[in-house]
Amino acid sequence: MEKNLIILPSKPWPPLLIPSHSSTQLEWHGSTRALANSNSVSMTQRSHPKLVDTQLNQLCANGSLSEAVAILDSLAQQGSKVRPITFMNLLQACIDKDCILVGRELHTRIGLVRKVNPFVETKLVSMYAKCGHLDEARKVFDEMRERNLFTWSAMIGACSRDLKWEEVVELFYDMMQHGVLPDDFLLPKVLKACGKFRDIETGRLIHSLVIRGGMCSSLHVNNSILAVYAKCGEMSCAEKIFRRMDERNCVSWNVIITGYCQRGEIEQAQKYFDAMQEEGMEPGLVTWNILIASYSQLGHCDIAMDLMRKMESFGITPDVYTWTSMISGFTQKGRINEAFDLLRDMLIVGVEPNSITIASAASACASVKSLSMGSEIHSIAVKTSMVDDILIGNSLIDMYAKGGDLEAAQSIFDVMLERDVYSWNSIIGGYCQAGFCGKAHELFMKMQESDSPPNVVTWNVMITGFMQNGDEDEALNLFLRIEKDGKIKPNVASWNSLISGFLQNRQKDKALQIFRQMQFSNMAPNLVTVLTILPACTNLVAAKKVKEIHCCATRRNLVSELSVSNTFIDSYAKSGNIMYSRKVFDGLSPKDIISWNSLLSGYVLHGCSESALDLFDQMRKDGLHPSRVTLTSIISAYSHAEMVDEGKHAFSNISEEYQIRLDLEHYSAMVYLLGRSGKLAKALEFIQNMPVEPNSSVWAALLTACRIHKNFGMAIFAGEHMLELDPENIITQHLLSQAYSVCGKSWEAQKMTKLEKEKFVKMPVGQSWIEMNNMVHTFVVGDDQSIPYLDKIHSWLKRVGENVKAHISDNGLRIEEEEKENIGSVHSEKLAFAFGLIDFHHTPQILRIVKNLRMCRDCHDTAKYISLAYGCEIYLSDSNCLHHFKDGHCSCRDYW
DNA sequence: GGAACTACGT
Numbered sequence: 001m002e003k004n005l006i007i008l009p010s011k012p013w014p015p016l017l018i019p020s021h022s023s024t025q026l027e028w029h030g031s032t033r034a035l036a037n038s039n040s041v042s043m044t045q046r047s048h049p050k051l052v053d054t055q056l057n058q059l060c061a062n063g064s065l066s067e068a069v070a071i072l073d074s075l076a077q078q079g080s081k082v083r084p085i086t087f088m089n090l091l092q093a094c095i096d097k098d099c100i101l102v103g104r105e106l107h108t109r110i111g112l113v114r115k116v117n118p119f120v121e122t123k124l125v126s127m128y129a130k131c132g133h134l135d136e137a138r139k140v141f142d143e144m145r146e147r148n149l150f151t152w153s154a155m156i157g158a159c160s161r162d163l164k165w166e167e168v169v170e171l172f173y174d175m176m177q178h179g180v181l182p183d184d185f186l187l188p189k190v191l192k193a194c195g196k197f198r199d200i201e202t203g204r205l206i207h208s209l210v211i212r213g214g215m216c217s218s219l220h221v222n223n224s225i226l227a228v229y230a231k232c233g234e235m236s237c238a239e240k241i242f243r244r245m246d247e248r249n250c251v252s253w254n255v256i257i258t259g260y261c262q263r264g265e266i267e268q269a270q271k272y273f274d275a276m277q278e279e280g281m282e283p284g285l286v287t288w289n290i291l292i293a294s295y296s297q298l299g300h301c302d303i304a305m306d307l308m309r310k311m312e313s314f315g316i317t318p319d320v321y322t323w324t325s326m327i328s329g330f331t332q333k334g335r336i337n338e339a340f341d342l343l344r345d346m347l348i349v350g351v352e353p354n355s356i357t358i359a360s361a362a363s364a365c366a367s368v369k370s371l372s373m374g375s376e377i378h379s380i381a382v383k384t385s386m387v388d389d390i391l392i393g394n395s396l397i398d399m400y401a402k403g404g405d406l407e408a409a410q411s412i413f414d415v416m417l418e419r420d421v422y423s424w425n426s427i428i429g430g431y432c433q434a435g436f437c438g439k440a441h442e443l444f445m446k447m448q449e450s451d452s453p454p455n456v457v458t459w460n461v462m463i464t465g466f467m468q469n470g471d472e473d474e475a476l477n478l479f480l481r482i483e484k485d486g487k488i489k490p491n492v493a494s495w496n497s498l499i500s501g502f503l504q505n506r507q508k509d510k511a512l513q514i515f516r517q518m519q520f521s522n523m524a525p526n527l528v529t530v531l532t533i534l535p536a537c538t539n540l541v542a543a544k545k546v547k548e549i550h551c552c553a554t555r556r557n558l559v560s561e562l563s564v565s566n567t568f569i570d571s572y573a574k575s576g577n578i579m580y581s582r583k584v585f586d587g588l589s590p591k592d593i594i595s596w597n598s599l600l601s602g603y604v605l606h607g608c609s610e611s612a613l614d615l616f617d618q619m620r621k622d623g624l625h626p627s628r629v630t631l632t633s634i635i636s637a638y639s640h641a642e643m644v645d646e647g648k649h650a651f652s653n654i655s656e657e658y659q660i661r662l663d664l665e666h667y668s669a670m671v672y673l674l675g676r677s678g679k680l681a682k683a684l685e686f687i688q689n690m691p692v693e694p695n696s697s698v699w700a701a702l703l704t705a706c707r708i709h710k711n712f713g714m715a716i717f718a719g720e721h722m723l724e725l726d727p728e729n730i731i732t733q734h735l736l737s738q739a740y741s742v743c744g745k746s747w748e749a750q751k752m753t754k755l756e757k758e759k760f761v762k763m764p765v766g767q768s769w770i771e772m773n774n775m776v777h778t779f780v781v782g783d784d785q786s787i788p789y790l791d792k793i794h795s796w797l798k799r800v801g802e803n804v805k806a807h808i809s810d811n812g813l814r815i816e817e818e819e820k821e822n823i824g825s826v827h828s829e830k831l832a833f834a835f836g837l838i839d840f841h842h843t844p845q846i847l848r849i850v851k852n853l854r855m856c857r858d859c860h861d862t863a864k865y866i867s868l869a870y871g872c873e874i875y876l877s878d879s880n881c882l883h884h885f886k887d888g889h890c891s892c893r894d895y896w
Numbered sequence: 897g898g899a900a901c902t903a904c905g906t
Contacts, residue, residue, distance in 0.1 A: 119897095122897070123897095125897095126897075148897095149897080150897045150898095151897080152897085153897040153898070154897050154898095155897095156897090157897065157898075157899095183897095183898095184899080185897075185898045185899050186897085186898085186899080187899080188898095188899040188900055189898090189899065191899095191900080192899085192900075218899090219900085220899050220900055221899085221900085222900090223899095223900040223901075224899075224900050225900095226900085226901095227900060227901070230901095249900090250901085251900050251901050252900085252901090253901090254900085254901035254902080255900075255901055256901095257901085258901060258902075261902095284901090285902085286901055286902050287901080287902090288902090289901090289902040289903075290901070290902050291902095292902090292903095293902060293903060294902095296903090297903095319902095320903080321902050321903050322902090322903085323903085324902095324903040324904075325902080325903050326903095327903090328903065328904070354903090354904095355904080356903055356904040356905090357903080357904085358904095359904050359905055360903080360904060360905085362905085363904080363905065366905095391904070391905065392905095394905055394906075395904080395905055395906095397906090398905070398906065421906075422905060422906050423906085424906085425906035426905080426906050427906095428906085429906060455906090457906055458906085460906095461906070
């Protein structure tokens, strides 16, 4: 009995430190007065300690904590002893009333005690932790001389509540080293940290201790061990443990189901869900929620919805988790109206939304930029008094910012009670998005002085913002400062933002350079990197880069993502490797409509109309539903094969069969089909009977037909329409002016030339790029200085030119994008042909060339001749078409 | 001292 008593010091204790404006619920002044007048002190003077405790407990229950402390002080002045239980009760009261100030007062007094009871100190640790002062809790903990399991549990529990998973595991090891063994209440906490922190090693260690050490084997502990394996994705281990468990409850099943859901293996999850019922274990609310959330997350909203109805028929009422999962699932699918209906239904049936529900709904509004629905959410948040919740505040800022109402976003930001890094990032992102980089930067500076300094996302948002503003230097500068000024490491998204920024600003080479540096810095590219950088390589002179990136993506297992593989199908085709497209396609299982369409349009691009039509047959045999894109490709394939009737059939019948809504793409493909076969009048009639206004690509299809079939009058008609829709288009102006001259309309021709001159715009200079020996060489018309072996090239071209002339029969009048060649200035692609063919002891098998303008007839003839005479293939993509020259023929069949 | 499984945002 005696050792449980604390001998209070005889010297007086320091005065209470609580300021009068304290935010605690205590009425400090009032209590002091009450103390002076009441007989409570005298009552305690000679009372038995237990009576004092009863009295103190009562004061604590009333919230009069400071009065209780005052009594302690008066006891101290009398030299009385305070029992540890008294301190513990008082500390517990501080926890209950969340009163850190009185807690600190008690700490001061406990500190004066000569030999403190470890249970009292443990309670102190808990008090600080539960009042939200983990650092002070840790300080008390670290200074303790004697720590028992209770103490360790309090500290570990505190870290666990504060989501400090790493610290939980560290403390656990520390505890074991101090020779303190855990019990079956502590282990689940540590195991939870292992799961969160993906620390499978500690999980395994505890698992082996439990098995071999025979300690703490309870259902709770076993479930927790199971959960570590499941969270770390070790499903085969988890299954093994699950099968060996002698006792299982609903949670055990939930853990396994969650494990499979997290891996996206919903079929397996569903299997366990069915199996548990077969074994007589009823799925609980949580079980349903796990499955519903998973289906919903994976985009199967309708299945999730069915499950929600089914769970009700099982007598289980959906709770806030169920509703929230559904709302966010519909949101992510872009089915915003359904998300909204669900929210309304939820309110009608009386399930209270929480901050996560509201935040999900707000992000639904953000994604469709709907301010009207957004303000409805805002008012729900106000009505349910959740508007001060930081999560909701942040999502409202985001919603208003994305919706374009920066004032509203700013005003929410301004009145927020607390702000975190999301709040700052949302508002900064809003300003960046709207192009107010200056304002964003201002906030960025303020943020650095705030409680939540910029994180890597902030830096990335700023980089993207400057990039969008065209300020590449500042963006790059920010990137370089992340590590030094931001004291954080750039992540893969930082690199991605640079790459996509440069690409947006049409700086392909810089983007590729950054991509290379990224690999050099050992930063692993992710899916976004690959999908971003690939378009920069989808041209003939970057064919090798596509292969390189494909290798890199395969190594990182990014190709298992269908969107990535589909993009490779497309990129290989566009970079002139249709065989590789086919290989990727054949290796895919499953394929989706995009896989099929990508290969299909690849075949069309390469002029492989037969392959395209075969593929289409295969697609239909496989039961796939052609989409709008499919139909466009098919009409183009028929067009290329000059199968006009089949093309018409596809246009009207296939579109009807599959209920494909016809759009302008289909109409211009039809004009192309008719025009290509020379049915110019039919093509014009088709345009005039279109149910929608023709756009410039419809007219362009007609203009191309007129150029090839030399109908200059109709070319003028088409060109004028194009110019009406796109008056600034310099190439159209140029073609039109040529057509006027050919038709003798000199006045119009002069007008066009004048127009060109007035606007100080010139036709772009013809340029070609050729890839040789991993180098891309550029040839520009009229820039002879930079051309290697100029004399050799010119004499080579002269010789070839004579041979070409002997081969061609058609030398009539044409309208072309590039001025006719004169002596001394040769079209850039010809220079490229020459450069590619004379610089080698052996003729290269394939030349890959990119040209900025549309090839002229003469260069086209030259390429055909070279492919025959030199036995090489030439891939050349001009501004309009991919030409593949082989054996004297071109894949475009001389129509481009 | 007091445990395992579920929904969310830049």
